[in-house]
Amino acid sequence: MPLDDLVFAACAPGLEPVLADELRELGLPATETPGGVETRGEEAAALICLASRIAETVRIRVYDGRGDGSEAARAEALRRYGAGADLHVRRAGGRVSLSVEAAGEPLHRRGWRARIGAAPLRETLAAALLRVAGWNGDRPFLDPMCGSGTLAIEAALIAARRAPGLDRTFAFEAFPGHDARRTARLRERLRAEARPISVPIQASDRNMGVLRLAQKNAAAAGVERFIRFERADAASLVPLPGGAGLCAVNPPFGVRLDEDAAGAWRALGQLTLRLPGWALTVLGPDRGLERLLPLPPLRAIPIRNGGLACQLLSFQL
């Protein structure tokens, strides 16, 4: 029985167009669908695992049809993908679809994060925010409320063109028919894209404990020497010289962190007055806190982050 080869890359709801754009840039045809993006073929699944910064998981659909056909497909799928393959079953309206997990561990686990800290931003969501902001590493970067450092670390990895999956091993690599030479070629091609970082990347927070964690994470990601960490209140922070750049920030939500969220947004507002010409992108809760900033957003993208309604807000200062 021929198996289906539709590839589904999942992302946070709201980010489908951002992920589709990233996959097209990787050279893949991409169709948005609720909760993710579809493309085709095992090579595409491998490339997404190795190179996508935004996808959360990657699954290859092996069967989609009437329930009575799914058993034969299951047997065929286990033959092709191995007895240990992680098969996911979805039933809806008399139809059954079977998919095999291609990534294994969720893709946001890049391998650099120490598993402690209050409310870290997911690596994949940070990368999506940076893509929405048009970040490509050619202007200064600042996160004035960096917490565990996710935005600054992802910004440095993007600036260095370092693909997120180069040093990881994925579930698809254990498929019996896995083309190891093709995967090695993909890794080689991606590794060759690396380039030096030539812009200042600044990350600050008023909390010394989280700054230490951010530094540890940056060291684990291999980018600590490119990021200037500093303890500062956003209200009085002085940006590094280098001209107008991108300020990207995830202020406290006031839900998951016991802090005065409004105070943080006011401090951010004070900082924006010292960043004329900069672009500002903020991940915030969908609660109107942006009204505490001195200017309205140019664009707001609604997304869901861990079940919470949020927005990606873009400003030109």
Ligand SMILES: C[S@@+](CC[C@H](N)C(=O)[O-])C[C@H]1O[C@@H](n2cnc3c(N)ncnc32)[C@H](O)[C@@H]1O
């Ligand atoms: C939601 S957390 C940021 C999480 C971060 N994006 C990460 O990946 O871990 C918000 C951070 O804002 C910091 N913060 C709150 N008010 C601040 C202020 N006025 N100046 C600087 N940092 C502030 C907090 O210490 C906290 O680390």
